Amino acid sequence: MGAVEGIVTIAGLALITLVTRGFFVLPDRELPLPGWLREGLRFAPIGALVAVIAPELVMSGGALITTWVDARLFGAAAATGWFVWRRDMLGTIVVGTAVMMTLRMALGW
Amino acid sequence: MSSSAPSSLSSSRLNRLRALFRHPEFSRGARDMVGVALGIGAWGLVTGMAMVNSGLQVWLAVLMSLTVFAGTAQLAVTPLMASGAPIWVIWATALCLNLRFVIFSVRWRPYLAHLPLRQRALMSFFNADLNYVLFMRRFPDPKPAPEQVPYFWGGVLVNAGSWHLMSLLGIALGQRVPVEWGLGFAGTLALLAMTYTMLADRATWLPALLAGAAAVAAYALPLKLNMLVAIAAAVAVGTVIDHSRPRPASAAGRP
Numbered sequence: 001m002g003a004v005e006g007i008v009t010i011a012g013l014a015l016i017t018l019v020t021r022g023f024f025v026l027p028d029r030e031l032p033l034p035g036w037l038r039e040g041l042r043f044a045p046i047g048a049l050v051a052v053i054a055p056e057l058v059m060s061g062g063a064l065i066t067t068w069v070d071a072r073l074f075g076a077a078a079a080t081g082w083f084v085w086r087r088d089m090l091g092t093i094v095v096g097t098a099v100m101m102t103l104r105m106a107l108g109w
Numbered sequence: 110m111s112s113s114a115p116s117s118l119s120s121s122r123l124n125r126l127r128a129l130f131r132h133p134e135f136s137r138g139a140r141d142m143v144g145v146a147l148g149i150g151a152w153g154l155v156t157g158m159a160m161v162n163s164g165l166q167v168w169l170a171v172l173m174s175l176t177v178f179a180g181t182a183q184l185a186v187t188p189l190m191a192s193g194a195p196i197w198v199i200w201a202t203a204l205c206l207n208l209r210f211v212i213f214s215v216r217w218r219p220y221l222a223h224l225p226l227r228q229r230a231l232m233s234f235f236n237a238d239l240n241y242v243l244f245m246r247r248f249p250d251p252k253p254a255p256e257q258v259p260y261f262w263g264g265v266l267v268n269a270g271s272w273h274l275m276s277l278l279g280i281a282l283g284q285r286v287p288v289e290w291g292l293g294f295a296g297t298l299a300l301l302a303m304t305y306t307m308l309a310d311r312a313t314w315l316p317a318l319l320a321g322a323a324a325v326a327a328y329a330l331p332l333k334l335n336m337l338v339a340i341a342a343a344v345a346v347g348t349v350i351d352h353s354r355p356r357p358a359s360a361a362g363r364p
Contacts, residue, residue, distance in 0.1 A: 001190055006169045009190060012200050013183075014176040020207035022233030024214040025221050033215065040348045042212065046313055047320035047343025048205040049304045051336045052185045054321035055328055056297045064325060072294060079298045083305045090151045092302040097295040 071109040075100025134256040138263025141243050146267050149239065150275040152299055156180045157279020158286065159296030164191035167280060174276045178234070178269065181303060182206045184296050198336070205340050213241045219251040220244075224258075235265045237272075312350050316343040 001009070024031055057076050058065055079096025082088070103109045129135060160170040165187050177183055182203040189199050217236065221229050243264055248257055308314060320343040327335035 001166070001169065001193065005196070006166070006190070007172070009196055009199055010169065010173050010176060012196070013173065013179075013186065013203050016200060016203050016207055017177055017179045017182070017210075018230065018234045020204065020210040020214075021236045022214060022230060023211040024218045025229050025233050026226070028226070030218070030222075036348070039351055040344050043313065043316045043343045043347030044205050044340050045209040046304060046307050046317050047340040048185070048202065048208075048336065049181065049300055049307070050317045050321040050343070051324035051339030053297055053300050053304065054324045054339075055335075056294075059325060059328060062328065075294060075298070076301065079301060080305070083302055089299070089302040089306070092305075093151060093155060093295050093298045096298040096301075100294050 069109055071100045071103035071107075074103055074109075129259050129262060132256070132259035135259040135263040135266075138243075138247075138260035138265075139267045140263075141247070142239065142264040142267035146271045149268055150271040152180055153272040153275035154279040154282075155295045155299050156184055157276040157281075158283035159184055159279075160187045161280055161283035162286070163187045167284065170280045170283075171277065174280060175273065177203075178237070178272070179203070179207060180272070181300065184300060198334070202336055205336075209238075210236070213238075216245065216251070217241075220248065220253055220257055223253050232261060235269055237268055239268055240264050312347065312354075315350060316347040319343065319346050 019026075024033075057072055060070075075096045078099035079092045082095040083092040086092075157170070157174060160173065160183065161167055165173075169190070170187075173183060173187075185206055186199045186203050189202060213236070214233070217233075221232060224232070240261065244257075244261060247260060248254065304317065308317060320339040323342040324335050324339035327338040329335075330338065
């Protein structure tokens with residue numbers, strides 16, 4: 001990515017941070033918000049998150065993986081188990097990464 | 110009233126800052142945030158490492174870390190930036206991931222609406238997820254009060270401070286950690302953990318699963334459009350579920 005393009009992209013991202021966080025706080029007058037929109041928008045963040053995660057876990061080289069012998073699957077499973085058990089984000093990340101890296105480096109998965 | 114010096118107009122800014130730092134609610138806000146600072150720091154570290162490991166140049170990663178201040182969006186868009194996705198796809202992705210803040214801002218308004226625009230803008234920018242969670246726990250009653258502003262900034266100091274420090278450390282470390290270790294996976298897991306915390310509501314499981322399936326199925330689309338397909342799927346399915354099965358008095362529900 002070129003310098004100018006990078007700076008423009010990041011400036012836009014910073015503006016998005018400001019505008020989304022202040023969307024209903026920044027205007028001087030109260031903005032009306034239709035109920036269906038408020039409800040529907042509730043699902044956008046989780047849709048976006050899962051859309052980032054899913055291909056990272058079950059695809060490689062642009063195709064769905066066809067084997068369960070993949071360190072990422074076990075790492076994700078371990079992370080999920082830890083989260084269900086302890087509800088703690090840091091542990092979830094550490095445990096899942098440790099399992100994935102152990103399998104990858106020790107067994108070459 | 111405790112925050113204003115005896116009506117001298119000359120020494121305004123510095124005195125106001127000093128009063129802010131000395132206010133007991135400032136340290137209370139900071140202390141409340143210290144409890145979760147480790148998690149914030151880890152998240153920042155992973156984000157910093159993931160940014161450079163995804164192939165983004167270091168100076169861009171530093172600039173992004175300091176100015177964008179939105180971990181989830183940063184993690185999601187850095188692979189897009191590194192792979193040369195079009196700028197509008199990058200912005201649309203960040204916008205969608207930040208939509209939750211639009212929802213949060215509806216609840217912020219009654220607390221902040223009386224403040225001047227500059228202050229509202231500054232507070233909005235630093236207003237991350239955990240600031241929202243802790244503030245709403247401390248001040249459940251949606252009315253403005255003078256101690257809210259120092260409490261807010263105390264939390265910001267710890268939240269933004271630990272975030273930026275660890276994020277820059279992550280950027281510094283990221284390049285020394287071999288890519289084949291797959292530490293970028295930690296970033297994916299951070300997103301996964303964040304997703305799990307949002308799955309508290311059962312009605313979000315189905316939209317989430319369908320969004321994941323849609324993202325994989327539509328992966329071959331150009332411009333990372335699979336992202337938008339997945340979001341549309343989540344919103345559509347979620348809305349249909351909402352309407353077909355009205356649920357009594359959910360926390361998010363309003364008349």
